[in-house]
Amino acid sequence: MGKLTGKTALITGGTTGIGFATAKLFLEEGARVLITGQNSDRVTSAVSTLGAGVIGVCADVSSVSEMATVAEKIKSEFGTLDILFANAGIAKPMPFQDVDADNIDGQLDVNFKGVIYSIQAVLPLLNNPSSIVMTSTTMIEKGVAGMSIYAATKAAVRSLARTLSAEFAEKGIRVNTISPGLVETPIYSKLGLSEEAVSEWAGQLLANVPASRFGQPEEVAKAVLFLASEGSSYMLGENILLDGGMATI
């Protein structure tokens, strides 16, 4: 029997990277999983790779109405929900001096409002007990130049986990965050930087990682599984850093 046998899960941003690796692990552990992404080709491709037990919905987390559609689908397919992994996120690095409304709003809409709208959409469907896991970043602990707005949106997510843990405790809903460091995912090709700039930037960041390597999405997925499952039943409002020692050592 798997750690999630009989459980249902929504993973936002489940088409690539950390969300995809987590969907794969959840399925292996016996869950039924609905993944979302905002690119229909990537949703289709992820669903076909993941195979049986997964449903894909193309939905933008920053849209209240699209997240309502996701909740309707969960209700019709699963009835109720045991796990929400609010993971969809984007990063738009920019020197602070150049930060403008587009940069702020774009990251805030997906990384913070998207988490809020995801939770609000499925709250009526969440069982007692259930688990919400949200994706923050090690950059809320360690300052990294160029990441002012990104890190602030993720610090807001970390804060939300504490507040919602207090607010939802009586409903049996636990809320925790994971904070990955440098994890090898497609996010780096979506930064809006040239390939050269990305590899130079990654090289500089890696110099601050005692593990001397990028993490793999599968390593993060194992921590998400822990927070999503019975194994972490006494953890509320907690944060797990998975960053090869970047912020701690």
Ligand SMILES: NC(=O)c1ccc[n+]([C@@H]2O[C@H](COP(=O)([O-])OP(=O)(O)OC[C@H]3O[C@@H](n4cnc5c(N)ncnc54)[C@H](OP(=O)(O)O)[C@@H]3O)[C@@H](O)[C@H]2O)c1
């Ligand atoms: N990789 C790292 O080093 C790292 C470190 C710390 C934290 N994180 C966080 O980890 C999470 C996952 O990122 P990743 O590294 O796995 O990157 P990724 O491979 O780019 O995955 C991001 C996922 O979010 C989805 N997404 C983006 N915008 C969305 C929107 N508006 N609505 C719905 N889905 C949306 C993407 O779908 P589309 O492809 O369709 O856009 C994709 O499925 C993010 O929150 C990120 O900030 C990553």
